[in-house]
Amino acid sequence: MPFYSDEIIQELKNQADIALVIQQFLPLKKSGVNKYVGVCPFHDDHSPSMSVNSTLGIYKCFACGAGGDVFKFIQEHEKLDFKGAVEWVANFVGFALPNLGNNVNTEVLEERTMVRKLNELACEWFEQQLTLSPKALEYLNKRHVSPETRKQFHIGYAPTGREGLIGYAARNGFSPRDCVKAGLAVEKENGGIADKFRDRLMIAIQNLSGVVVAFGGRDLSDPASHNGIKLAKYMNSPETALYSKRDILFGLNHSRNAIMKENAVIIVEGYFDLISLYQSGVQNVVAASGTALTENHASILARYAKTAYLVFDGDAAGQNATRRSLEIVLPKGLSPKVFALSRPDGTKIDPDNFVNEQGPDAFRRALRTAEDWLSYLGRTMPNNSPEDRAAFITQAKTLIKSIENPELRNQYLKLVSERYSTTRSLAGIKVAHPKREKTQATAEQPAAPQVSVPWELLSPIEVRFANLLFRNPTLLDRAAEYFDMDFAASGIQIFDSPLIDEFIQSILAQYAETGAFSPRVLYESLSPQLQLFLEQLPDETWKTPNEILEFYDTLAVLTLNLCDRYKKLIPLDSEAGMRLRMQLNKFTQGIQTISKKRKISAITPDVFAEQIIQSKAPLIELYTSINELAMNGGNAAQFNNAQFSPQASAQSPAQPSSPQFNNAQPAQFAQPEMPPEMEAPPPFDNGEQFASSEPPEEAPYDPNEEPYVPDDEPYVPDDDFGAMDDFG
Numbered sequence: 011m012p013f014y015s016d017e018i019i020q021e022l023k024n025q026a027d028i029a030l031v032i033q034q035f036l037p038l039k040k041s042g043v044n045k046y047v048g049v050c051p052f053h054d055d056h057s058p059s060m061s062v063n064s065t066l067g068i069y070k071c072f073a074c075g076a077g078g079d080v081f082k083f084i085q086e087h088e089k090l091d092f093k094g095a096v097e098w099v100a101n102f103v104g105f106a107l108p109n110l111g112n113n114v115n116t117e118v119l120e121e122r123t124m125v126r127k128l129n130e131l132a133c134e135w136f137e138q139q140l141t142l143s144p145k146a147l148e149y150l151n152k153r154h155v156s157p158e159t160r161k162q163f164h165i166g167y168a169p170t171g172r173e174g175l176i177g178y179a180a181r182n183g184f185s186p187r188d189c190v191k192a193g194l195a196v197e198k199e200n201g202g203i204a205d206k207f208r209d210r211l212m213i214a215i216q217n218l219s220g221v222v223v224a225f226g227g228r229d230l231s232d233p234a235s236h237n238g239i240k241l242a243k244y245m246n247s248p249e250t251a252l253y254s255k256r257d258i259l260f261g262l263n264h265s266r267n268a269i270m271k272e273n274a275v276i277i278v279e280g281y282f283d284l285i286s287l288y289q290s291g292v293q294n295v296v297a298a299s300g301t302a303l304t305e306n307h308a309s310i311l312a313r314y315a316k317t318a319y320l321v322f323d324g325d326a327a328g329q330n331a332t333r334r335s336l337e338i339v340l341p342k343g344l345s346p347k348v349f350a351l352s353r354p355d356g357t358k359i360d361p362d363n364f365v366n367e368q369g370p371d372a373f374r375r376a377l378r379t380a381e382d383w384l385s386y387l388g389r390t391m392p393n394n395s396p397e398d399r400a401a402f403i404t405q406a407k408t409l410i411k412s413i414e415n416p417e418l419r420n421q422y423l424k425l426v427s428e429r430y431s432t433t434r435s436l437a438g439i440k441v442a443h444p445k446r447e448k449t450q451a452t453a454e455q456p457a458a459p460q461v462s463v464p465w466e467l468l469s470p471i472e473v474r475f476a477n478l479l480f481r482n483p484t485l486l487d488r489a490a491e492y493f494d495m496d497f498a499a500s501g502i503q504i505f506d507s508p509l510i511d512e513f514i515q516s517i518l519a520q521y522a523e524t525g526a527f528s529p530r531v532l533y534e535s536l537s538p539q540l541q542l543f544l545e546q547l548p549d550e551t552w553k554t555p556n557e558i559l560e561f562y563d564t565l566a567v568l569t570l571n572l573c574d575r576y577k578k579l580i581p582l583d584s585e586a587g588m589r590l591r592m593q594l595n596k597f598t599q600g601i602q603t604i605s606k607k608r609k610i611s612a613i614t615p616d617v618f619a620e621q622i623i624q625s626k627a628p629l630i631e632l633y634t635s636i637n638e639l640a641m642n643g644g645n646a647a648q649f650n651n652a653q654f655s656p657q658a659s660a661q662s663p664a665q666p667s668s669p670q671f672n673n674a675q676p677a678q679f680a681q682p683e684m685p686p687e688m689e690a691p692p693p694f695d696n697g698e699q700f701a702s703s704e705p706p707e708e709a710p711y712d713p714n715e716e717p718y719v720p721d722d723e724p725y726v727p728d729d730d731f732g733a734m735d736d737f738g
Contacts, residue, residue: 014096014107019081022107023530026099028080029064034102034218035087037270037314038062043549051087052076063545067530070545079534104221104252121251125192128184129222129252132194135178136166136212136225143167146211149230153282154366159289162264164214168207168227175205193224193247210245213281215253216263224253226260226281244281256304259311260284260297266314268293274317276377277303277335283321283361290370303335308342318344319380321351321361329390336383341412341441349380383409384426403432407439461538463509463546469571472510475564477547479517482557483527486517492565492623493518500630501637504568506575513540559615562622566605569622569629573598576636590635597628 029038029046038046039058043065050060050071059073070077076086084095100107106123140146140160146167150160159165168175176186176195186203189195196206210227217223224247231241247253261284262269269275276295278284284297294315298307311318318339322328332348339346351364351373365373381389387406392398406426413419427434465473479485493514505511513536520532533541552560577594581587604625608618 013093018108019096020531022096022100022103022105023067023080024528025105026067026080026103027064028067028069028083029062030218031080031099031102032062032069032083033266033313034310035313039270043551045549050074050076061545065529066533066544068533068545079530118251121191124184124188125250125252126221126223128179128188128192128194129224131179131182131184132175132192132225133164133166133214133222135175136168136214137161137164138166139169139174140165140167140212143169145230149211153286153362154289155282155285156289159285163261163285164216164222166212166214167230168205168210168212170209170231172204172208175207176203191250193250193253206247207245213285215247215258215260217258218263218266220263221252223258224250228281255301256306257310259307261288262296262310264288265293265295269296269311269314273315274319275311275315276319276321277311278321278361279331280360280362286362286365287370287373290365290373292365292370292373302331303338305338305342308339308344311339312342312344316343316345318346319377320346320348322348332386336387336409337412340383340409341414343413343415343418346383347380348383348386349376351376384422384429388430399430403430404439406430407436408441411436411439412441461542463539463543465546468507468510469505471564471567472505472507473547475561475568476510476513476543477550478552478557478560478564479514480529480532480544480547481550482552482561483521485557485561486521486527488558488561488619489514490518490521492626496630497626500633502572502630502633504572506571509539509543512537513543516540555615558619562615562619563605563608565622566601569601569625570598572629573601576633580636580639586639590632590639593635594632597625597632601625 029044032038032046032048036048036051038048041047041061044063046062046064047058048060048062049055049058050073052071053074053076055071055073060069060071060076062069067079068077069079069083078086080099081092081095084090084098085092088095088098090098097107099105101122104123104126106120150165155165176189179189179194180186186195189205190197190203194206195203197203207225207227209231210229213226213228214222215224215226226247227245229241229243229245233240246255249255260281265275265284265288272294274294276287276292278287278295278297281297284295287293287295296311298304308318320332320335320339322332322335328350336346351359351361353359353364353367359367361373364376384406387402391402391405393402403426407423410419410422410426413422423434423436426432479489503511505514516536517527517532520535521527524531533544536544573594577591577598580591580594582591604613604618604621607613608615613621
């Protein structure tokens with residue numbers, strides 16, 4: 011079966027913000043730079059156990075082990091195969107997938123792409139026309155809509171002409187038939203095509219990604235000009251390949267964060283009700299888009315809030331709308347509260363006028379007087395006769411039975427029994443909206459592989475260097491200059507930990523192959539242990555040029571650490587060993603000298619960087635000499651190749667050891683000897699299951715701290731490795 015290429019899949023993945031996708035199904039709380047946490051939907055999670063990383067494009071639950079990329083989440087949550095998940099994500103971000111032979115699917119995708127682009131063009135044109143219409147601008151001023159709000163909500167104007175938008179679209183490559191498909195034009199009985207919206211204030215309707223999917227138009231025409239024909243005050247786009255009314259809540263793309271923060275949502279009826287509230291600072295508000303509140307709307311809102319404030323008119327139509335809304339929001343786990351607004355004289359008023367007349371603080375005070383849904387029903391439904399009271403009790407119990415949470419259902423049943431002297435039984439009561447069975451995703455969830463990162467055994471300076479390169483891709487040219495083919499061919503392992511070494515090499519390999527750096531591509535190429543290492547690297551930012559200085563300062567420290575490890579492996583019982591030891595000492599002193607000069611600004615950072623790069627050649631020569639001595643000199647049995655790897659120094663008695671790890675632990679993770687200010691912090695432990703997998707906290711980098719002197723050899727400030735010419 012044909013499928014999309016890896017290049018297409020990767021391009022789509024790069025365009026899809028996994029956090030935004032997951033927020034279609036559950037609320038996420040920001041927990042760092044491009045990191046979020048939320049309640050895991052794949053097991054019975056009572057606390058936020060799922061982490062989402064937008065930079066890496068992954069999610070992971072640390073309780074049940076569920077995890078993967080954006081496609082895996084859609085596969086598991088929506089029960090789709092991989093192809094279906096790819097197409098779901100493509101539809102969400104408006105990404106045009108190539109033709110795989112499925113004409114119907116391809117046509118739909120192409121039409122969605124066309125409608126999206128045409129909507130964007132129309133939105134720009136409407137906004138341009140607004141600036142040319144004194145009538146529309148005067149209307150917005152009367153409704154107290156600021157220029158900033160007009161721009162934020164993409165408010166525009168459709169002029170009176172029959173083909174203004176059609177003509178503009180044609181000049182930009184779209185046919186009149188395209189305008190009809192996008193809901194921006196209508197086909198007349200005589201076969202002609204005309205603009206759908208004329209002489210209307212235009213309000214863009216956006217999905218959660220901010221894509222303009224439709225429009226709402228408020229009539230601004232003079233009623234006297236219609237020859238007695240009454241036009242609809244508001245006209246909305248029809249449903250299109252891109253727009254489904256039951257799925258879109260007006261303003262949610264703007265108000266989502268405020269709703270999550272308040273854990274409550276205010277549901278209003280009109281566009282300007284929302285716009286005025288949002289502009290005044292009451293921002294946890296949404297409006298149904300050209301339709302009554304739907305189950306899909308309630309499901310979406312339940313991801314972000316626990317309480318729903320229903321603000322409808324107090325007339326008969328408003329009461330009916332409120333009751334229908336109760337039937338919709340209660341089964342979804344939202345706790346509804348109802349309130350109506352009024353002026354001081356008691357006359358009813360909508361939220362738009364209320365907030366403009368009395369201000370946002372008055373609105374918030376009114377919100378605190380909202381009734382719970384049971385009190386509202388008891389007040390508004392007839393109760394003069396036993397039949398009326400029975401009808402009310404039946405209606406209340408019908409709503410209670412629709413609540414999925416059993417404890418909440420029991421509490422409401424207890425409440426209605428105490429308030430209205432009825433039984434607690436729901437026998438014979440039918441559910442208004444039958445509860446759908448939930449599929450148990452956890453039943454098929456494979457056990458997560460058990461991997462961990464031995465943070466207590468990793469050198470903090472090496473961990474920080476790995477984070478430095480990962481967070482600052484602009485350093486990769488410099489890193490590639492140092493860790494070049496000559497360095498790789500030499501066999502030198504400057505990092506004490508193979509884990510860090512493999513991570514650094516993976517970054518450099520990707521950069522060398524592609525000429526670019528992608529955190530997501532890197533993550534997918536790593537082993538499970540390195541993936542966990544990357545996930546747990548601390549968030550940090552560097553202010554230029556600190557990242558450049560730290561890069562070369564750290565290379566100097568790593569080089570000194572490496573020399574210290576090698577120094578202990580050179581025997582002093584032969585002339586060759588003594589000569590090599592002296593050369594290594596002199597090289598070490600040279601590194602110390604240029605580090606000192608850099609600190610006191612005796613040399614410029616550029617010169618310091620150049621000398622660090624130049625130090626690589628004599629370091630390789632020294633390493634080669636040490637290996638030759640091991641193979642050809644005395645005590646060859648003691649100095650084999652394995653012992654000359656940096657890891658071998660972990661066996662040395664001079665190395666500090668962690669009391670938590672015995673000799674059975676891998677020697678290659680042993681901590682290198684470091685000055686006190688660079689020593690690893692105590693192991694992270696909060697008593698939780700995953701405490702040992704947390705990275706150590708790093709002290710801020712101090713470019714002015716003293717250079718590390720690894721032993722008690724004399725320090726010669728006026729001699730450096732650059733003056734050496736006797737690396738035999």
